[in-house]
Amino acid sequence: MSFSLFLLNKRSLFAFASCSLVCFFMSYQSSFLTEVLRDEKGIPEIWNGPILALPMFFYTFSCILVNYAVGRVPRRILILISFLMLAVSMVMQGPSQMLGLPDNNILMLAGFALNGVAQGFIFIPLLPDALEAVFIKERILEGKNEQLDQLISDYGSGLYGTFFSIG
DSSP states (O other): OOTHHHHTOHHHHHHHHHHHHHHHHHHGGGGTHHHIIIIISOOOGGGHHHHHHHHHHHHHHHHHHHHHHHTTSOHHHHHHHHHHHHHHHHHHHSOBTTTTBOOOHHHHHHHHHHHHHHHHHHHHHHHHHHHHHHHHHTTOOTTTOHHHHHHHHHHHHHHHHHHHHHO
16 A cells, blocks of 8 residues: 555546645735735735635635535536636636726635635545545445555545645
């Protein structure tokens, strides 16, 4: 048993790579966002913290809602829809002359909020999807060998944390 069970499984590797990608989308702007808010958007510095925390606030609520969605929508479809939401949120965060989106603070804040919602609907189903992919490919019946199930879960959790940190 090794990490190769996950890394050589396309579906599992896609789930972990998705985790890194989402981490990038939630953190890439933090290094320059405070200057943009102050200099370009004219927002007082006192609002930097709440604005940077906006995705986290909405992420918290989406974590609660994802339980209802997972039971009604197949996990991979939910992840795909969530990535589309993430893409829309990224477009909303910046002005676009090509798409006709104005340089509007409300639109930017709504993009941050939608980003947080999308994160919850992506992060939570990814690990179970990676685990399921390994169980299916290796033809392991979950629940038949508890020690093997725990070992696979431990390897999956370790990789999930690693790919989260890479992002």
